[in-house]
Amino acid sequence: MLRLPPYTYHRPRTLREAVELLAEHGREAMPIAGGTDLVPNMKHRLFTPTHLVALKGIPELGGIDLRAHDEGGWELTIGAGESLASVAGNVEVRRHLPALAKAAAHIAGPQHRNRGTIGGNLCLDTRCTYYNQSEFWREALGYCLKKDGSVCHVTRVGAKCVAAHSADTPPVLMTADARVELEGPEGRRTLPIRELFVADGIWNSQRAHNEIINRIIVRIPGPDEDLGPVRTGYAKLRQRDSIDFPLLTVAVSARFDPEGHVRRLAGVVTGLGSRPRELTRWEELATGEPLSDEVLEALGERAGQQCTPLENHIIDPEWRKAMVPVITRRALADLTAHAHAP
Ligand SMILES: Cc1cc2nc3c(=O)[nH]c(=O)nc-3n(C[C@H](O)[C@H](O)[C@H](O)COP(=O)(O)OP(=O)(O)OC[C@H]3O[C@@H](n4cnc5c(N)ncnc54)[C@H](O)[C@@H]3O)c2cc1C
Ligand code: SF4
Known part of the structure; x- marks a missing residue:
């Protein structure tokens, strides 16, 4: 079973409050709406935000x-x-x-x-055969340029990700x-x-x-x-x-x-x-x-x-x-x- 990494869940009531939370926690924070893309990606350790800022309860959206x-x-x-x-x-x-x-x-x-x-x-995050995989799978391949590695397995060089x-x-x-x-x-x-x-x-x-x-x-x-x-x-x-x-x-x-x-x-x-x-x-x-x-x-x-x-x-x-x-x-x-x- 793939488990989620630990995080703090914030429930702002206004858009401004959500923006302030994102600014406060910097790159440690990500917005989450439905979670249908972000949650699987977190389980795969493609993103490991320690703060999730929920957008679902914000009427302005x-x-x-x-x-x-x-x-x-x-x-x-x-x-x-x-x-x-x-x-x-x-x-x-x-x-x-x-x-x-x-x-x-x-x-x-x-x-x-x-x-x-x-x-x-x-x-939506970009997708690739060599990326949308569990951490175990990606580690076995030596990761890739988009996350944790230095080479792109599609272009076979380290210059650019083409997911x-x-x-x-x-x-x-x-x-x-x-x-x-x-x-x-x-x-x-x-x-x-x-x-x-x-x-x-x-x-x-x-x-x-x-x-x-x-x-x-x-x-x-x-x-x-x-x-x-x-x-x-x-x-x-x-x-x-x-x-x-x-x-x-x-x-x-x-x-x-x-x-x-x-x-x-x-x-x-x-x-x-x-x-x-x-x-x-x-x-x-x-x-x-x-x-x-x-x-x-x-x-x-x-x-x-x-x-x-x-x-x-x-x-x-x-x-x-x-x-x-x-x-x-x-x-x-x-x-x-x-x-x-x-
Ligand atoms: C089995 C499966 C099949 C899928 N098939 C398709 C498909 O055919 N086509 C397709 O397009 N998608 C597909 N998806 C992906 C996904 O379901 C959709 O793209 C969906 O619209 C994502 O919205 P969400 O609210 O769940 O995003 P989330 O998962 O909540 O967020 C996705 C990303 O967007 C950011 N984000 C969310 N809302 C905002 C906002 N308002 N402002 C700034 N950042 C924001 C989050 O931080 C995160 O980085 C599939 C997913 C699964 C699991
Ligand atoms: S760097 Fe290459 S292998 Fe990795 S996600 Fe991008 S296109 Fe795929």
């Missing part, structure tokens, strides 16, 4: 609200403490950002989704141009989620260790705006459809003219390297075109050319590479299936 935006359309605000089940089932999320509801509904199993939060999902960003909701939020609000000792700041992640598997976030994600904000354009409403799509590859982390996740968003021709298109892939990857040079293939089978094929091929899976997963990288065009086409097909809000 709750709530999903939709408001009219001054510039037209709406603004959707999701508290970081909302459970994945609540995001997946929320009527406004399902109506305005169906790919986010779908991504949340495809994370782990029902118990994890009831407990795990969207904030925890944004802060995989494996969270399902960030790619969707990136294609939706979401922003995250962070609360830290210096106060509050807002960051486009596209800038939140960095290419470093050891700590792949711009978030400082003592900052808490407070909420996620998404502007939803109205149907009458110049570029038309947004449609979103999402598809995931995993070993078992019931519970597993992604081997590959693709999120897409698009805006169409009244005749169904593409005006804007964005795609983000994750599950490969340390941060989600934005697909480039897509619009030149699709702008002014309907999403015909030929265009879907060309977009899938281009996505495949831009993605290089690594041996950070137990599954063969060549097969995962071959699946990039397939999963990309499924995500694009998904967006054509979802009509946006009226």
Whole structure:
């Protein structure tokens, strides 16, 4: 049996109190929301915080609200403490950002989704075959660069960790141009989620260790705006459809003219390297075109050319590479299936 290391559990009642506790205990403290990622990682001795600052009892981190935006359309605000089940089932999320509801509904199993939060999902630790193991297993291998060692077993050098960003909701939020609000000792700041992640598997976030994600904000354009409403799509590859982390996740968003021709298109892939990857040079293939089978094929091929899976997963990288065009086409097909809000 894997046991938890000892720790002191703090139950702050406000966000400010939580931030102060994190500042007081420095690198010895970590926030804990649902604990579905952090608790197994503590059992594996990947993190051994001596102070856990619970976010679950903080009312400011709750709530999903939709408001009219001054510039037209709406603004959707999701508290970081909302459970994945609540995001997946929320009527406004399902109506305005169906790919986010779908991504949340495809994370782990029902118990994890009831407990795990969207904030925890944004802060999910990167994953690797050589890292998400018991301490005994890792010690036998001589540990690795990300934790307690000096060599990366994937790249076989000691320069960089390439553990995989494996969270399902960030790619969707990136294609939706979401922003995250962070609360830290210096106060509050807002960051486009596209800038939140960095290419470093050891700590792949711009978030400082003592900052808490407070909420996620998404502007939803109205149907009458110049570029038309947004449609979103999402598809995931995993070993078992019931519970597993992604081997590959693709999120897409698009805006169409009244005749169904593409005006804007964005795609983000994750599950490969340390941060989600934005697909480039897509619009030149699709702008002014309907999403015909030929265009879907060309977009899938281009996505495949831009993605290089690594041996950070137990599954063969060549097969995962071959699946990039397939999963990309499924995500694009998904967006054509979802009509946006009226
Ligand atoms: C069997 C299994 C399968 C899983 N499958 C998937 C999957 O398919 N896709 C997927 O994306 N995830 C998966 N997960 C991981 C996890 O369940 C989810 O990512 C979940 O959203 C994590 O949220 P949490 O609230 O439990 O995070 P926690 O475990 O509480 O925290 C995770 C990390 O985020 C930090 N943190 C939490 N909230 C905040 C905040 N508001 N501000 C700052 N830091 C914060 C914590 O300090 C910790 O470092 C799986 C987990 C298990 C055990
Ligand atoms: S990518 Fe390399 S350094 Fe990072 S967790 Fe895996 S083996 Fe360790």
